[in-house]
Amino acid sequence: MKGRQGLRRLVLLVVVLAAVVACVLVVLRQSSYILDVDDPPSSTQSRVKDVAPSVGPCRGGPSCPDGHFSFRILSGAANVVSPTICLEDKLVLGSMMNNAGSGINIVVLNGKTGQVGKTGYFNMYDGDVKVLIDFLQAVEQGSVLLMASYDDPANKLNDEARSLISDLGSSSIKVLGYRDSWVFVGGKGSGKKSNFEKHIKSDAEKNKYEGWPEMVELEGCIPKFLE
Template sequence: MRVTDLLRILALIFVLITSWIFIYGYFSFSKRTIGLPPWLAGSDSKKIRVVKNKCGLRKPCADNYFAFKICSGAANVVGPSICFEDHMIMSPVKNNVGRGLNIALVNGTTGMVLKQDYFDMYAGDVELLVKFLKGIPDGILVLVASYDDPGTKMNDEIRALFSALGSSNANQLGFRDSWVFLGAKDIKNKSPFEQFLKNNPDTNKYEGWPEMLELEGCVPQKIL
C-alpha cells in the first residue's frame, strides 16, 4: 500500500471519529436540563421582598408612632421637603415650597395633614407668619424646614412662638441658617426633634450657605 493511500485512510478515520464526537456531544447537550439562577427563575423560586419604611426611614416606627422626615433646602437651589406617614406634604416636585420657612400642620392624634404654607423671611410680611403660628390649636404637630434665608425678618415675637412649640434654636436663627424642626402646640418640654446649623463662611458647605439638614424619626401619637 502506498503512503498516499494510507494517509487518505487515516484522514477518513479522523473525519469519522470527529463527526461521531460532535454528533454525540450535540444530542447529549440537547437532553440536558439548563438550570437558571434564582433571580431568573420562575414562580417556583423564592421571591425577594424589599421592605420600604414610611418616608424612607432607616428603621420602621413602632405602633402608635408616626414616621416623619424633614429636609431643609440646599442653599437657594434645591427646595426643602416634608414627609409624614409616607405622605410627601411639601417638596420641590409638588411645587409648594418657597424661600424662608416651610411649615406643615398635622393632627397629632389622627395624622391628618391640616395645612401647609411657606413664609418669605427675607422680603415677605412676617405678620402673616405671626398670625399663622398664633392660630395653631392644641394637639397639632408643627413641622418646619428652612430654605435659602429663614432669619432676616425673624423678630422676638416669632422666636417666642417657636420656642413655645418646643424649639431650642429659634432664639439664634439668623440669615441663611439651616433649620429643621418638629414641635407641638401643647408640648411640655423642649422637642427632641430639631437640627440647626449656623451660616459660617469658615464651615459652610455651599458658597454662602451651610449644608442641607435631614431630620427623621418617630413621633408618638397623641392618645385622647
C-alpha cells in the first residue's frame, strides 16, 4: 500500500513539474518577444520596426506570390480582447506591442516596399474625430492602410471621416455603426473599391458577446502599389 501511494505521489510530482516548466518556457518566449519591439507608442501614431515572427495569431499566414504582401487582421472581441494586425507573419499591431486600443486601429504601410510606418488607434466612442481625420489626411499617396475595430468604432465618426475612409476603398464605412465588428484594407490613391473588408453589425438578438457581435478575421495578399 505504501509503495502504491509513493508511486502516485511521484507521478503527481512529475506532472506538476512538467506544467511548471511549460509555463516558464511560455513566459520566457513572450519576454524575449516583448524586448524586441520599440518603446510604447502614443495613442495616435508611432514608428514600428521589424519584429520576430509571432508564435500566435500571425503564424501560418497566407502564402503570396511575388509582388504581394501577406496580411492577417483580427478585430477586437467586445471590449476585452484587442485587435491584431500581422504583416508577413509578423505582429505589427496588438496588445503585446502596446499600440492597440479602443476605436479604430490603423497600420500604415508603404505600398511599394511593404515597410510599416505609422500606427494609431482612435477612440470613436467619446474621443475627438478630428485626430483621426488629421491622421488620414497626412497619409501619403501610395500607402496601404490596414484597419480593425475594437469596442466601438463608429459613435463619433462624422461624414468627413467616413468619406476619407470610403476614398480608400471601403464599402462598409458608410453604414459602420455602434459596436460593429469591422476589418478593412485599402489604398490611398488607388481609386478602387477594396476586396479586403468584413463587417458584422451589432444586433442585440444575434450578438455573440453581451452587447457586441463576434470578432471578424481577414487575411490575404496585398499587391504592391504601382504608379
